[in-house]
Amino acid sequence: MEKIFIKQLTKEILEKNINRFIDILSDIPDEYWKSEHFLLELPSKWSFSLYATNNLEQIIGYIIASYKDFYNSIHINKFMIDKRFRGQNIGTLMLEHFENKCKTEKKNLITLKVKKSNYSAICFYLKHNFKIHSEHSDYLLMKKDLG
């Protein structure tokens, strides 16, 4: 397997590679994020967001996350792996880095929303010990306690 590098996302990296970030989510139905959504300023976004590259320095995935006052938590706004690289453990590796960072920064909780129809992502999160917190019309709110 090729070597994967996980790095902290900066505004500069995101701006420089914005088309690549958009391209990675282009196969997801109903996905609406454009550059203005990626570039929106959110609390602690540049401390918690990550991206992954392969040994050719291609960007192959990212976690965009931000701080929420509620219960001292970090919310995953977007988590995407390039479709050619899914199912190769890269999401797991990214999530582990992300969780370690949240723990180091003494955060209590990770939250995210996932579409009810997105079975593979729900399986992925359940496998990583996220719990279903609440059910809404077309999505689930999931959470993981870090305490």
Ligand SMILES: CC(C)(COP(=O)(O)OP(=O)(O)OC[C@H]1O[C@@H](n2cnc3c(N)ncnc32)[C@H](O)[C@@H]1OP(=O)(O)O)[C@@H](O)C(=O)NCCC(=O)NCCS
């Ligand atoms: C969900 C996602 C981030 C997981 O990352 P990943 O690198 O594919 O996941 P890993 O390889 O670490 O883990 C594989 C597990 O994820 C799940 N999975 C999700 N998509 C998969 C795919 N296309 N192929 C294989 N497994 C997939 C399976 O439960 C699998 O478990 P298994 O290995 O026991 O079968 C990634 O598949 C992705 O970007 N999906 C599309 C975007 C998305 O749905 N994001 C989440 C929205 S909240």
